[in-house]
Amino acid sequence: xxxxxxxxxxxxxxxxxxxxxxxxxxxxxxxxxxxxxxxxxxxxxxxxxxxxxxxxxxxxxxxxxxxxxxxxxxxxxxxxxxxxxxxxxxxxxxxxxxxxxxxxxxxxxxxxxxxxxxxxxxxxxxxxxxxxxxxxxxxxxxxxxxxxxxxxxxxxxxxxxxxxxxxxxxxxxxxxxxxxxxxxxxxxxxxxxxxxxxxxxxxxxxxxxxxxxxxxxxxxxxxxxxxxxxxxxxxxxxxxxxxxxxxxxxxxxxxxxxxxxxxxxxxxxxxxxxxxxxxxxxxxxxxxxxxxxxxxxxxxxxxxxxxxxxxxxxxxxxxxxxxxxxxxxxxxxxxxxxxxxxxxxxxxxxxxxxxxxxxxxxxxxxxxxxxxxxxxxxxxxxxxxxxxxxxxxxxxxxxxxxxxxxxxxxxxxxxxxxxxxxxxxxxxxxxxxxxxxxxxxxxxxxxxxxxxxxxxxxxxxxxxxxxxxxxxxxxxxxxxxxxxxxxxxxxxxxxxxxxxxxxxxxxxxxxxxxxxxxxxxxxxxxxxxxxxxxxxxxxxxxxxxxxxxxxxxxxxxxxxxxxxxxxxxxxxxxxxxxxxxxxxxxxxxxxxxxxxxxxxxxxxxxxxxxxxxxxxxx
Ligand SMILES: *[C@@H]1O[C@H](CO)[C@@H](O)[C@H](O)[C@H]1NC(C)=O
Ligand SMILES: *[C@@H]1O[C@H](CO)[C@@H](O)[C@H](O)[C@H]1NC(C)=O
Ligand SMILES: *[C@@H]1O[C@H](CO)[C@@H](O)[C@H](O)[C@H]1NC(C)=O
Ligand SMILES: *[C@@H]1O[C@H](CO)[C@@H](O)[C@H](O)[C@H]1NC(C)=O
Ligand SMILES: *[C@@H]1O[C@H](CO)[C@@H](O)[C@H](O)[C@H]1NC(C)=O
Ligand SMILES: *[C@@H]1O[C@H](CO)[C@@H](O)[C@H](O)[C@H]1NC(C)=O
Numbered sequence: 001x002x003x004x005x006x007x008x009x010x011x012x013x014x015x016x017x018x019x020x021x022x023x024x025x026x027x028x029x030x031x032x033x034x035x036x037x038x039x040x041x042x043x044x045x046x047x048x049x050x051x052x053x054x055x056x057x058x059x060x061x062x063x064x065x066x067x068x069x070x071x072x073x074x075x076x077x078x079x080x081x082x083x084x085x086x087x088x089x090x091x092x093x094x095x096x097x098x099x100x101x102x103x104x105x106x107x108x109x110x111x112x113x114x115x116x117x118x119x120x121x122x123x124x125x126x127x128x129x130x131x132x133x134x135x136x137x138x139x140x141x142x143x144x145x146x147x148x149x150x151x152x153x154x155x156x157x158x159x160x161x162x163x164x165x166x167x168x169x170x171x172x173x174x175x176x177x178x179x180x181x182x183x184x185x186x187x188x189x190x191x192x193x194x195x196x197x198x199x200x201x202x203x204x205x206x207x208x209x210x211x212x213x214x215x216x217x218x219x220x221x222x223x224x225x226x227x228x229x230x231x232x233x234x235x236x237x238x239x240x241x242x243x244x245x246x247x248x249x250x251x252x253x254x255x256x257x258x259x260x261x262x263x264x265x266x267x268x269x270x271x272x273x274x275x276x277x278x279x280x281x282x283x284x285x286x287x288x289x290x291x292x293x294x295x296x297x298x299x300x301x302x303x304x305x306x307x308x309x310x311x312x313x314x315x316x317x318x319x320x321x322x323x324x325x326x327x328x329x330x331x332x333x334x335x336x337x338x339x340x341x342x343x344x345x346x347x348x349x350x351x352x353x354x355x356x357x358x359x360x361x362x363x364x365x366x367x368x369x370x371x372x373x374x375x376x377x378x379x380x381x382x383x384x385x386x387x388x389x390x391x392x393x394x395x396x397x398x399x400x401x402x403x404x405x406x407x408x409x410x411x412x413x414x415x416x417x418x419x420x421x422x423x424x425x426x427x428x429x430x431x432x433x434x435x436x437x438x439x440x441x442x443x444x445x446x447x448x449x450x451x452x453x454x455x456x457x458x459x460x461x462x463x464x465x466x467x468x469x470x471x472x473x474x475x476x477x478x479x480x481x482x483x484x485x486x487x488x489x490x491x492x493x494x495x496x497x498x499x500x501x502x503x504x505x506x507x508x509x510x511x512x513x514x515x516x517x518x519x520x521x522x523x524x525x526x527x528x529x530x531x532x533x534x535x536x537x538x539x540x541x542x543x544x545x546x547x548x549x550x551x552x553x554x555x556x557x558x559x560x561x562x563x564x565x566x567x568x569x570x571x572x573x574x575x576x577x578x579x580x581x582x583x584x585x586x587x588x589x590x591x592x593x594x595x596x597x598x599x600x601x602x603x604x605x606x607x608x609x610x611x612x613x614x615x616x617x618x
Contacts, residue, residue: 026197026212028584029253029557030576031219032566036212039174040133043112043141043199043208049105051098051146095302097152097185103303104185105146108192113208116201117590122583124606128203135207139176144195150183157302159186160376160425161445161464161528166190166255166305167220172198174213186305190253194219197587223515225445225466225529226559227256227309228552231536233263233320236287241541243300248549248593250304252556257301258309258379258531261289264319264347269294269312273366276324291370298374309427310371312363313381315411316389319347327355330393331386340392342384343537351407353395360415368422377445378419382412383429385436401436408436416441430454433463449474449533452518459523467530470501472513473555475547476535478504507581507598508574511554514563529559549595550585575609 027034120128155163168182168191180191194217198210228249230237246257261269267281268288278288289297294310301308319341322329332347334340341347350356368378385408391399398404416426420443430448432438434457440446446463448454449470458465470477481497503509510532516524532552539547557577565572582598589595598604603612 026580026583027194027217028197028553028580029560030565030572030580031194031217032561033216033218035214035216037174037214038211039213040138040209040211041141041172041174041176041213042133042135042138043210044206045109045113047109047141047144049144049146051101052148053145095157095299097148097156100152100157100185100303100305101146101148101188104189104192105144107304108196111196111587111591112199113206115591116199116208117586118201118203119583119586120203121586121601121604122579122607131211132202132204133209133211135202135204138209139174141172141176141178141210143176144178144180146180146182146188146191148182148185148188152185155376156184156186158307158374158376161224163376165220166253168194168217170194170215170217170219172210172213172215186255189250189305190219191217193251193253197584201590221253221560222562223527223529223559225256225531226254226556227258227466227529227531228254228548229258229260229468229531229533229535231260231263231534231539232268232289233260233266234536235540236266236268236283237536237544238541239293239297241544242297244593245544245548246297246301246304246306246308247591248545248588248595249306249552249556251588251591252553253560254552254556255306256309256529256531257306258311259297260311260313260379260381260535262312262320263317264341264343264345267320267323269367271363271366273362274324277321277363280323281320294370295374298371302374307375307377308371309375309377309379310367311379311381311427312367313379313383314360314415315349315351315381315408316341316383316385317347317381318349319345321349322347325355325359328353328359330396331389334389334392340389341386346386346389348386348389348393349411350393350395351390351404351411353393357414360418364415364418364422368419368424372423376425377427378422378424379427379447380412380415380419381429382432383449385431405436405438408432409438412438412440416444430458430465433461434458445528447531455515455527456519456523459519459526463526465527467515467527468533469513469515469530470533472505472510473530474501474533474535475505475510475551476533476537476539477501479538482537505551507551507554510551511558511572511574511577512563513555513558514571515558517563530555532556545594546596549588549593550581550598553581553584553588553595575613579604579607579609 123131164186165183166187168187170180170191172178180188182188182191198212198215199208201208266283267277270278270288270290282288298308319332322332328350329347330350331340333345337344337346387399387404390396390404412432419426425443427445427447430446433440446458446465447468448458448465449468451469451471455465455467481499485491485494515530516527532555534547563571582604585595585598599612
């Protein structure tokens with residue numbers, strides 16, 4: 001392999017560098033440490049990639065002796081990865097580090113060489129060509145040497161918070177040699193994503209270049225749980241939307257995909273032991289997720305460092321089960337609905353009916369063993385339990401909290417025992433501990449949506465918490481009501497039909513949120529992360545990309561990089577984030593996700609974030 005000396009490159013590059021420097025420093029979310037230079041390199045298909053070359057000890061055969069077993073030279077081997085752009089690992093459901101890394105390399109190279117952006121929106125009007133490096137006599141990135149310093153374990157592929165080390169170091173020299181070091185294969189995936197974001201497509205195809213060499217990155221996440229909540233009950237989503245969302249999450253270094261898979265509106269989840277649930281509860285034939293789909297979604301996530309967590313919400317939000325099992329549901333389609341639930345149709349699991357335990361045993365015995373090989377968590381729901389609905393429950397006939405509290409405790413204890421018996425850790429919505437005085441196990445992760453005071457209360461009581469503060473991270477908000485209003489008094493009262501959580505959470509608002517704000521250090525340590533929410537009453541395949549992106553990227557940077565910039569001790573600035581997010585949006589778009597624009601091109605061309613600064617008239 002022959003590297004072109006940097007000195008022979010400079011004459012080509014220098015004249016251009018003086019015309020315009022790189023406007024922004026790539027890489028979203030911001031790495032903990034990043035230093036870049038101003039030398040250019042090209043990259044193409046001839047890139048060689050190694051994984052654990054040399055004497056690094058690494059073994060996959062001991063952990064995964066089944067279908068992914070590879071011939072290894074004892075405990076270590078030098079592996080020359082031969083990647084192809086459409087490489088997909090073949091060995092699910094057994095996972096090997098080698099397969100994970102190989103898939104990651106293939107996707108990174110596809111993003112670099114095929115699905116990349118020509119950054120004309122980032123340079124001055126009509127100046128793109130003058131900013132691009134020469135394609136003649138240029139050094140190529142010839143080698144990417146990946147070293148995994150730790151050994152993956154079963155937990156690497158379905159981690160609890162804190163069980164996987166996602167840190168990595170990345171270098172790219174002016175000599176065209178790149179290195180990645182990471183403790184886990186997940187860290188390698190994060191590094192490969194950062195690597196891919198250093199490159200741009202040249203206006204003269206097929207050249208692809210970076211102007212940032214030498215690069216040094218040292219990076220690790222601020223929060224362990226960086227998620228998106230996806231609701232497949234209010235509207236059904238295709239597998240394509242689910243896969244596309246997982247891909248975009250991985251680009252944002254997000255790692256928890258929470259599927260709120262059932263609710264009162266529809267039951268799209270196939271349970272082979274109880275086919276009547278989806279046959280009667282899905283919106284239509286085929287609008288369902290088969291066991292094969294469920295497994296494929298989880299494996300798809302694992303290959304991208306994204307853990308898929310399913311939620312079957314209970315005891316509230318359970319109405320659609322009444323279509324096949326009316327004997328376990330109370331207040332199904334009760335009216336006026338606002339008295340019995342948060343939105344139509346109502347329906348909650350009965351709280352004291354002998355039919356409920358056998359029903360849940362059968363349901364959980366079918367579903368949980370299928371998801372537990374791929375996930376550490378199962379979300380048991382528990383939000384918006386409406387006590388009035390239990391006045392209609394013949395097993396209770398009461399809405400008295402004193403009567404219902406102990407029954408809810410018993411219900412949660414049993415449901416969490418089922419979850420633990422399947423080797424999973426329960427998650428719940430915050431109302432369970434906050435509103436019904438339910439005592440939870442120490443293992444339980446509580447998802448908060450009600451905001452700052454709630455997080456303060458929950459962490460003061462010692463709960464592990466993830467935040468989906470609706471004031472900042474509910475992406476369905478602010479787009480108006482989906483209910484119909486009668487002419488006359490109703491319309492007059494509710495005009496102009498704002499929804500309950502208006503305003504729209506624009507990216508600046510999402511970016512301003514600090515889930516650990518105002519907490520003591522001890523409380524802050526209990527906030528293990530957060531999730532962006534996208535309740536789907538008015539969201540489906542047609543608009544999910546634009547709803548989630550790039551606003552979830554703003555939350556993603558808070559969760560990966562922290563709200564406070566360690567370099568300044570101050571809140572991260574929109575002047576820094578805006579141009580980088582605008583660039584990253586173009587990357588997501590080039591990769592096939594229909595993310596909305598961050599700003600008009602006038603604001604981004606020239607890379608001057610003050611071009612569209614806020615001013616007053618005086
Ligand atoms: C490139 O970076 C070096 C080191 O920071 C600096 O001295 C030099 O002026 C830069 N060159 C250009 C053309 O910007
Ligand atoms: C990255 O480099 C730093 C500084 O040399 C080192 O302390 C750290 O362990 C490295 N991280 C990884 C994942 O190799
Ligand atoms: C609730 O009321 C219904 C109708 O009056 C009755 O049949 C049922 O036994 C009552 N249940 C309880 C638990 O008291
Ligand atoms: C909550 O439950 C605990 C123990 O289960 C009990 O000591 C306490 O009095 C209850 N508080 C309320 C407000 O019911
Ligand atoms: C933190 O506390 C301040 C002062 O009470 C309040 O204005 C702010 O909303 C709080 N922010 C968060 C994120 O909790
Ligand atoms: C960050 O911004 C919040 C309001 O968004 C403010 O309360 C807080 O004091 C700021 N923190 C720092 C370190 O400036």
